[in-house]
Amino acid sequence: MNDPLSGEISFGRVNLKGLSHEELKDLFVIQYLVKAEKSGNKKVYNALNIATDSEDLGKAIDIIEGYLEQHPADTDFLYRHADICYRLGQLDKSLDSIDKLLLFEPERSDAIELKGIISMVSSKG
Numbered sequence: 001m002n003d004p005l006s007g008e009i010s011f012g013r014v015n016l017k018g019l020s021h022e023e024l025k026d027l028f029v030i031q032y033l034v035k036a037e038k039s040g041n042k043k044v045y046n047a048l049n050i051a052t053d054s055e056d057l058g059k060a061i062d063i064i065e066g067y068l069e070q071h072p073a074d075t076d077f078l079y080r081h082a083d084i085c086y087r088l089g090q091l092d093k094s095l096d097s098i099d100k101l102l103l104f105e106p107e108r109s110d111a112i113e114l115k116g117i118i119s120m121v122s123s124k125g
Helices: 021-038 041-053 057-070 075-087 091-104 109-124
Strands: 009-011 014-016
Touching: 021 091, 041 057, 041 075, 057 075, 075 091, 075 109, 091 109
Parallel strands: none
Antiparallel strands: 009 014
16 A cells, blocks of 8 residues: 555556645545445435424434444535534534535635634634
8 A cells, every 4th residue: 555645546457646635635535425426325315304304403413423434524414414513502513524524625615604603603602
């Protein structure tokens, strides 16, 4: 196995060299998203939508945390987790998910906005 910071990655008969840190990170995220798609994340997403639409946020947290155990780099689910935790008043958990998400998508505007809102709420409390 190559040093993760070497800019080189191999899988199967494919060998990629000269990748920047950003490109390696992007490849990692894409790989997770492809695996998540294959594992049926649409079913999980639908169950999550039903729970949030019915305001059953406790069930929504259970669904999403179970999914994130298997797919910790799914940025859309990390955002949903952060949003639901925020709505439940679990600000530390919400910020933790946002920080993980921003490692993969540092310019994601909805996550940056939610982080700002949580910071304002935290400073008032």
